[in-house]
Amino acid sequence: MTSVLSDMIIDATENLYQTGILGLVLLDKDFNIVDSHGILVDWIDVGSPAVEVFPFLIGYDDEFEEIKSRKRESLLLPNVSFMADTSHGQKVFSIHLTARPSDDGLALLVQDATSVAAMEQKILQQRNELALAERALKKAKAAAEEANLEKSRFLTQMSHDLKTPMNAILGFSQLLETDMNIPLAPEHMECIGHIHRAGNHLLDIINGILDLARIESGKVSLNIQNLSIREILNDCLPIAKTLGEKRNIELIDNTRGRNFPLVRSDRTRLIQILLNFLSNGIKYNREGGSVVIDSHSTAMGKLRISVSDTGKGIAKHLFASIFQPFNRLGEENSMTEGTGVGLAIAKLLAERMEGEVGFESKVGEGSTFWIDLPVAGD
Numbered sequence: 001m002t003s004v005l006s007d008m009i010i011d012a013t014e015n016l017y018q019t020g021i022l023g024l025v026l027l028d029k030d031f032n033i034v035d036s037h038g039i040l041v042d043w044i045d046v047g048s049p050a051v052e053v054f055p056f057l058i059g060y061d062d063e064f065e066e067i068k069s070r071k072r073e074s075l076l077l078p079n080v081s082f083m084a085d086t087s088h089g090q091k092v093f094s095i096h097l098t099a100r101p102s103d104d105g106l107a108l109l110v111q112d113a114t115s116v117a118a119m120e121q122k123i124l125q126q127r128n129e130l131a132l133a134e135r136a137l138k139k140a141k142a143a144a145e146e147a148n149l150e151k152s153r154f155l156t157q158m159s160h161d162l163k164t165p166m167n168a169i170l171g172f173s174q175l176l177e178t179d180m181n182i183p184l185a186p187e188h189m190e191c192i193g194h195i196h197r198a199g200n201h202l203l204d205i206i207n208g209i210l211d212l213a214r215i216e217s218g219k220v221s222l223n224i225q226n227l228s229i230r231e232i233l234n235d236c237l238p239i240a241k242t243l244g245e246k247r248n249i250e251l252i253d254n255t256r257g258r259n260f261p262l263v264r265s266d267r268t269r270l271i272q273i274l275l276n277f278l279s280n281g282i283k284y285n286r287e288g289g290s291v292v293i294d295s296h297s298t299a300m301g302k303l304r305i306s307v308s309d310t311g312k313g314i315a316k317h318l319f320a321s322i323f324q325p326f327n328r329l330g331e332e333n334s335m336t337e338g339t340g341v342g343l344a345i346a347k348l349l350a351e352r353m354e355g356e357v358g359f360e361s362k363v364g365e366g367s368t369f370w371i372d373l374p375v376a377g378d
């Protein structure tokens, strides 16, 4: 058998069940059967003339000659009846028969008409189901987006409503604390101190919610411009230094004296992100530890600004929760102040500035948080 024919047989047999093909029958130049493969046709005697097995082929001699001489591509005889041996005796099948040229003569492709029709029906049904699922998905997405917007609107409104009385509480407690005409008793002074600290913390949380809701709902407009990270760090580092000194933490700036390309970012928001990284590096550090600021180009062509600390690090099982708003990963039970929104805001902002934030951390060794920013002119 020629290689073309064996390839055809392999192809046809491989696809047998997927395509509804029940068999392949090969004819020589005189239209005698030389080979047959597949269910329904396995029993066919080699050597018999094709018209004896498939009587409906009678009358198509001209067409077959044309196929043999490659003047015609194929001939399809749809819905013809065919008697075949089965385990329940002889049965009549409705088939589609396609004649194609082969190296020596013809190849007859036998397809089950009922299974083809059933297959078409199934495809149609699947297509309908897919369209319905797609429509449901679109609807659910729109509903989820609307619900998210509604949530942001509610949070914004609620935060505004909370802010006014909160400012009054803070203002009046400060007044009581500093009023020299009616000085408070020491125990009352202590109470006022508690009110003041708790009030400030609450205000931080309210501001965090407000900021997060505004960024999430797309209400924050960013002023993206070309920025020198040197200038940005000159704004951030003195603040971080003061924070660090309180805990005896050394700030090491590895970017000093080096040149970096300008980055595309919003100035205020970049400072906010870096200050969050720096203050976390100090807050979650050990007494006497250090925080290192560094920068380099990434393989993706962005500029990375990183902040590494020598703190306690973050356990692997908490990695997935690190950018979740209000998730303080257990720190809520500690003395370390925070609201748990800084990193969530940093992530949202970085994405809106076509940047990306990331981190790596090892328990007992420390963590590195970074932001990758697009380089100007790219």
Ligand code: ADP
Residues within 6 Å of the ligand: 276, 280, 281, 284, 309, 311, 312, 313, 314, 322, 327, 328, 329, 330, 331, 337, 338, 339, 340, 341, 342, 343, 344, 367
């Ligand atoms: P906050 O510091 O106000 O709690 P963040 O959103 O900045 O909120 O950080 C979320 C949480 O991630 C922190 O509460 C802390 O548990 C953890 N975290 C952030 N930075 C570090 C760090 N450098 N080292 C260890 N843990 C960190």
